[in-house]
Amino acid sequence: MHTRRTDWLVPVSLMVLSAVPVIAGIARVAGLANGSPATADSARFHAEPTPVILHIIAAIPYSVLGALQFSKTLRQHGARWHRISGRILIPCALLVAITGLWMTLTYSWPAGDGVAVFVERLVFGTAMLVSVALGINAIRQRDFRAHADWMTRSYAIALAAGTQVLTHLPWFLFMSEKPGESARALMMGAGWVLNVLVAEWAIRRSRPRRVAITVSAKRQHHHAPTTGSRLQLQPRLRASGTKHTT
Numbered sequence: 001m002h003t004r005r006t007d008w009l010v011p012v013s014l015m016v017l018s019a020v021p022v023i024a025g026i027a028r029v030a031g032l033a034n035g036s037p038a039t040a041d042s043a044r045f046h047a048e049p050t051p052v053i054l055h056i057i058a059a060i061p062y063s064v065l066g067a068l069q070f071s072k073t074l075r076q077h078g079a080r081w082h083r084i085s086g087r088i089l090i091p092c093a094l095l096v097a098i099t100g101l102w103m104t105l106t107y108s109w110p111a112g113d114g115v116a117v118f119v120e121r122l123v124f125g126t127a128m129l130v131s132v133a134l135g136i137n138a139i140r141q142r143d144f145r146a147h148a149d150w151m152t153r154s155y156a157i158a159l160a161a162g163t164q165v166l167t168h169l170p171w172f173l174f175m176s177e178k179p180g181e182s183a184r185a186l187m188m189g190a191g192w193v194l195n196v197l198v199a200e201w202a203i204r205r206s207r208p209r210r211v212a213i214t215v216s217a218k219r220q221h222h223h224a225p226t227t228g229s230r231l232q233l234q235p236r237l238r239a240s241g242t243k244h245t246t
Helices: 002-034 043-047 051-067 072-077 079-106 115-140 144-158 161-175 179-208 215-222
Strands: none
Touching: 002 043, 002 051, 002 072, 002 161, 043 051, 051 079, 051 144, 072 079, 079 115, 115 144, 115 179, 144 161, 144 179, 161 179
């Protein structure tokens, strides 16, 4: 029972981490659908709603189903579920990455963003897209370990939206003014970098340990006697003067 509770701790934690951006995304889509008046922060979405709506529609199931993939119990005892959810997750992951880059390249920068944040969005958006592509290629080659690793990396990058809420939290708690471009870039980048580091740690922790061959074992194998070997013995002739009879 304790193992099962621990196994579900990671998926539930990931869902909680993604809750704020998911709720914000739902509110954004609802506002666009209801025709709410545009503000300085939402004007770009009202001008071109297609990428943001597609991004949010894909991000919600991706956040939830992606978190469930981290349950070892569910993966081991729900192989069919894993395959079905994977067919949903991969298109959602591609859509999240593509629309994220789409918005980065076409939308005007929101207040506080600058060149550094723009570059960060391009770098990590491209990294997510490449990770998903490599994950697809790995599953086609039946390399399940590489597939899991690359999909973990892509999910970590996408989930940075939730982590960035936490990296911004100290600023809003202790600072009265809005963050400038440098502070904004630092807090945004911290969310992505932190998630990537945690993902790499989880990937390496999940890999099976390789059995190392010690030097002594190698030496023992090298010097072991070979079966069936022939010893060539040189006969010694004794100079005793004895005659051989025929």
